[in-house]
Amino acid sequence: MNLFHSGPVPFQATRDKNRIIVENRYIRCVHDLEHGGELSEAVIKNGTGKNLFAAPQSTVVGIIENGAYHCYRSSNSVQTECIISERNGNPVLEFRCSLTDDSGEILDGLEMNHRVEYTRWGEGRHRVALISARRVENLGMVQIGTLRPVKSMNCLAVQETQIQASYAYGANNVKNWISLYAGTARSDAEAYISRWLPVSMLVLQRGVEGFQFTLGDQLAQWDAIGGTLPGFQLGYFAYRRGFDSYEMRFSALDCRREGQYLEGENIFEFSLAFPFVREKIVPLSPCASNILFPSRGLKQRWPTDDDLKRLKGAGVALMRLHNDGNTLNDGIFWRDAAYPPYPPEEMAKMDDMFHRAHEHGISVVPYFSLHEYHPDACGFPEHAEEWSRIAAEGDRIIPSFGPNGYYGYQMCLSSGWMQKRKDTIDEVLRNHDFDGMYFDWCVGLECLNPKHGPRHRDFRKLLELLEWSHDRAGHDGELYLHLTYNPNIAAENMASLVLTEECGFSSFSGEMFTPHAHFMNIVPRQVCDMLPSNASKEDRLRYAMCALLNHATVSSSLPVYSDFYRENAMLLKECTDYARHSAPGEGCCTSSNPSVGMSAYWDDAGSMPVFANLSNTEETTDYFFDSHCSKPVHGQITIPPLSLKVLKFQ
Numbered sequence: 001m002n003l004f005h006s007g008p009v010p011f012q013a014t015r016d017k018n019r020i021i022v023e024n025r026y027i028r029c030v031h032d033l034e035h036g037g038e039l040s041e042a043v044i045k046n047g048t049g050k051n052l053f054a055a056p057q058s059t060v061v062g063i064i065e066n067g068a069y070h071c072y073r074s075s076n077s078v079q080t081e082c083i084i085s086e087r088n089g090n091p092v093l094e095f096r097c098s099l100t101d102d103s104g105e106i107l108d109g110l111e112m113n114h115r116v117e118y119t120r121w122g123e124g125r126h127r128v129a130l131i132s133a134r135r136v137e138n139l140g141m142v143q144i145g146t147l148r149p150v151k152s153m154n155c156l157a158v159q160e161t162q163i164q165a166s167y168a169y170g171a172n173n174v175k176n177w178i179s180l181y182a183g184t185a186r187s188d189a190e191a192y193i194s195r196w197l198p199v200s201m202l203v204l205q206r207g208v209e210g211f212q213f214t215l216g217d218q219l220a221q222w223d224a225i226g227g228t229l230p231g232f233q234l235g236y237f238a239y240r241r242g243f244d245s246y247e248m249r250f251s252a253l254d255c256r257r258e259g260q261y262l263e264g265e266n267i268f269e270f271s272l273a274f275p276f277v278r279e280k281i282v283p284l285s286p287c288a289s290n291i292l293f294p295s296r297g298l299k300q301r302w303p304t305d306d307d308l309k310r311l312k313g314a315g316v317a318l319m320r321l322h323n324d325g326n327t328l329n330d331g332i333f334w335r336d337a338a339y340p341p342y343p344p345e346e347m348a349k350m351d352d353m354f355h356r357a358h359e360h361g362i363s364v365v366p367y368f369s370l371h372e373y374h375p376d377a378c379g380f381p382e383h384a385e386e387w388s389r390i391a392a393e394g395d396r397i398i399p400s401f402g403p404n405g406y407y408g409y410q411m412c413l414s415s416g417w418m419q420k421r422k423d424t425i426d427e428v429l430r431n432h433d434f435d436g437m438y439f440d441w442c443v444g445l446e447c448l449n450p451k452h453g454p455r456h457r458d459f460r461k462l463l464e465l466l467e468w469s470h471d472r473a474g475h476d477g478e479l480y481l482h483l484t485y486n487p488n489i490a491a492e493n494m495a496s497l498v499l500t501e502e503c504g505f506s507s508f509s510g511e512m513f514t515p516h517a518h519f520m521n522i523v524p525r526q527v528c529d530m531l532p533s534n535a536s537k538e539d540r541l542r543y544a545m546c547a548l549l550n551h552a553t554v555s556s557s558l559p560v561y562s563d564f565y566r567e568n569a570m571l572l573k574e575c576t577d578y579a580r581h582s583a584p585g586e587g588c589c590t591s592s593n594p595s596v597g598m599s600a601y602w603d604d605a606g607s608m609p610v611f612a613n614l615s616n617t618e619e620t621t622d623y624f625f626d627s628h629c630s631k632p633v634h635g636q637i638t639i640p641p642l643s644l645k646v647l648k649f650q
């Protein structure tokens with residue numbers, strides 16, 4: 001059975017004079033009452049162990065004076081009221097302060113209430129209320145929760161709002177992973193800037209640590225500044241020379257035009273998610289993929305004992321039953337949210353499969369789409385319109401086309417679909433011997449369906465569903481998540497396996513993947529098999545080696561991969577003895593020969609560099625490894641064609 005399971009890790013809050021310390025096994029956050037109660041410190045204990053931020057977080061209101069902003073900041077407030085309480089075992093902090101300029105002058109008639117709840121899955125859920133006793137005129141800028149990430153961060157992933165999306169019916173996907181250069185490159189000056197607010201920004205030091213700022217589900221909150229202008233917002237991430245750090249801004253308003261104001265109560269919600277970076281390198285999960293073999297046709301699609309024996313020999317511990325499309329054009333497939341999925345004889349084969357897979361120590365989970373509803377499934381005609389996700393003003397329910405028909409229609413979790421999805425998941429788990437769930441469309445979707453309220457996203461609903469699923473699957477149950485283009489730190493903290501990289505590539509190298517393939521040491525990770533069906537055995541071997549350099553496995557049960565993992569079982573086992581891993585392109589490992597990729601595992605006791613020769617000939621390379629916190633090693637090594645080689649240093 002699977003080697004890795006996550007569990008909830010609640011925070012504890014304590015007060016030490018003017019500091020509120022909120023801590024669990026993986027994370028320590030500090031709120032400073034001399035700075036408006038703002039978050040002044042966030043430490044990932046198994047990351048660098050250093051503060052992610054160069055200055056306290058701050059909410060800033062800019063009043064236009066002589067064509068410039070006169071800025072009043074929450075972090076300048078030295079008089080802060082604070083209440084610590086608890087909700088469902090989560091610490092809740094509530095701060096009340098005034099906004100103050102750099103000379104100590106208070107912005108008259110405006111008060112800020114700031115509530116933060118720390119969840120058992122690594123999030124701080126923030127709610128900032130700006131309460132105006134008068135109309136605050138000449139308003140130019142409203143920044144909510146501005147942060148200054150330290151310059152060791154080297155990668156930024158932005159999820160833009162639907163209006164900027166690449167695809168009309170997409171899911172706020174990350175388009176580009178933006179490299180950051182600690183201010184040594186011009187591109188850092190405005191690594192990201194937009195007049196539209198993105199729904200999320202995730203910043204990380206690759207392979208080590210990071211955090212994710214995500215807007216709350218009520219996106220319309222951020223569009224609600226009073227006045228006559230259409231709402232000029234600012235999403236911004238840049239290196240600021242004066243601060244010698246990055247600055248991340250989510251501004252509900254940034255425009256020096258008159259006519260804008262704050263009045264009454266304005267509420268803004270966002271979350272900060274921090275990773276559960278584990279003490280030891282997480283185990284690899286070879287070949288976890290579809291338990292069915294559809295290419296053999298309907299009669300032979302269930303695994304034989306020989307298949308299961310081969311997979312077990314490769315160290316396979318988890319598979320998914322993935323059959324959401326009419327691939328064979330026979331109408332026998334698992335329609336999203338339908339039950340039972342198959343005619344009786346296929347149901348009998350499915351139940352027999354659990355028994356045999358478990359005998360081989362392999363867990364099996366069913367495929368569920370969290371956002372698709374098949375038109376043949378129960379309740380569709382009555383509820384689909386009401387529960388549907390609408391992506392554009394005036395648009396209708398969105399079909400999701402599959403082979404020879406539909407996967408379903410897109411649904412929004414901020415509707416009755418949430419309960420329907422829970423009920424249909426529960427029905428499957430109640431009736432069969434599955435070991436958890438596999439979730440596709442594991443994303444938050446922006447939605448304009450007026451039946452669910454004004455402009456919103458179902459990201460918080462998604463996390464609520466994942467949390468429910470984790471509880472439903474139980475401590476040893478599987479939560480196997482497909483997250484391509486949608487990195488989600490809180491979801492990763494819950495998962496037992498993450499699948500990514502369902503996207504194309506140009507050539508084989510250790511750097512062929514996005515930074516999501518070697519993200520942070522949170523959860524075992526795998527990449528989709530992106531190779532065409534007629535790819536050569538050699539290319540598949542290259543692909544498996546490139547993935548392994550990123551401490552990831554390939555999601556495929558093809559024999560070439562199972563052979564690869566069986567042959568490298570020792571490496572797969574030994575790498576988890578170490579605490580750190582560095583992938584190609586992250587600056588620690590250098591190989592002089594471009595045909596030879598290099599990664600390294602290490603900890604205080606020693607290091608284990610891994611070399612992959614991607615060429616068809618024997619290759620020699622000079623290598624150098626410097627983790628900046630263990631002993632540097634260098635030398636020369638010769639590696640046979642299409643092979644791995646491992647060295648060990650004490």
Ligand SMILES: [Zn+2]
Pocket residue numbers: 388389390412413414415447448449452456
């Ligand atoms: Zn909706």
